[in-house]
Amino acid sequence: MPERSADKTGCRSEGMPPPQRRGDEAMPRVTAHPRRSVGAPPPAALPSDGAQDALEVINSEVVACTACPRLVAWREKVARDKRASFAGETYWGRPVPSFGDPAATLLIVGLAPAAHGGNRTGRIFTGDRSGDWLFGSLYRCGWVNQPTSVHRHDGLRLMGVYVAAGVRCAPPANKPTLEERDTCLPYLARELQALERLRVVVALGGFAWGGFLRAHELAGGARPRPKPRFGHLAEVDLGRYTLVGSYHPSQQNTFTGKLTEGMLDAVFLRAHALAAESRNRA
Numbered sequence: 001m002p003e004r005s006a007d008k009t010g011c012r013s014e015g016m017p018p019p020q021r022r023g024d025e026a027m028p029r030v031t032a033h034p035r036r037s038v039g040a041p042p043p044a045a046l047p048s049d050g051a052q053d054a055l056e057v058i059n060s061e062v063v064a065c066t067a068c069p070r071l072v073a074w075r076e077k078v079a080r081d082k083r084a085s086f087a088g089e090t091y092w093g094r095p096v097p098s099f100g101d102p103a104a105t106l107l108i109v110g111l112a113p114a115a116h117g118g119n120r121t122g123r124i125f126t127g128d129r130s131g132d133w134l135f136g137s138l139y140r141c142g143w144v145n146q147p148t149s150v151h152r153h154d155g156l157r158l159m160g161v162y163v164a165a166g167v168r169c170a171p172p173a174n175k176p177t178l179e180e181r182d183t184c185l186p187y188l189a190r191e192l193q194a195l196e197r198l199r200v201v202v203a204l205g206g207f208a209w210g211g212f213l214r215a216h217e218l219a220g221g222a223r224p225r226p227k228p229r230f231g232h233l234a235e236v237d238l239g240r241y242t243l244v245g246s247y248h249p250s251q252q253n254t255f256t257g258k259l260t261e262g263m264l265d266a267v268f269l270r271a272h273a274l275a276a277e278s279r280n281r282a
Helices: 049-063 069-081 129-140 178-194 206-218 251-256 261-281
Strands: 004-006 012-014 106-110 161-165 200-204 235-237 242-246
Touching: 049 178, 106 178, 106 206, 106 261, 129 251, 129 261, 161 178, 178 206, 200 206, 200 261, 206 242, 242 261
Parallel strands: 106 161, 106 200, 200 242
Antiparallel strands: 004 012, 235 242
């Protein structure tokens, strides 16, 4: 982690981490703001052994999945051909499992692994620009221990958070089909059942929003009516947990200013508030 220095207000500010190799052209990067004063979520009770075991079983099945021929062919082609800047690395080239805290109160659902991000590193939102934005925000809002996610063994620790995707394989042009999404959704539905302490779900983008609502039904949840419309900071009370929408931290959204750091931070600060409200009701 980069060294910290105290500013004049007594807050501790983060030094900018050295640029990571991404192989991209110059991109807007996440500014290293200090953490907000919300503090980390209070320590959650340990999940049951059954919950942790169930998540491990799901992940082992995900990694071995070959259900979608188009995705299998693409993820393996990318892993063979590689991007020039990563030519010396061994790509993961398989479905990317979920990861995080089995006692999570917050679940984050993305679209799919990036071809040269998760498909390379083996961890969702790791080694790509979207991950820079996501984990930078989670760090500022007190959900993780560091603002970067570079590789599977970089020391990143999620505190009360679990991260998944609607589709577990990198898709061509970052666009999975609805059939591929629906083939993958039973994994997400089983994760919902296993995450016993879940109180808030953040869906990154409309694709993840729609996929999550279907997974919610597969897991035994009631279908909300009318069908909830996706929007940034849109909320749906689904009983056991609240679904919150966020624009995806894709390059398209962050380049154009459709999503700013402040907008993304607002989502995870709201997740803090919703989790706290749920604990107070319990």
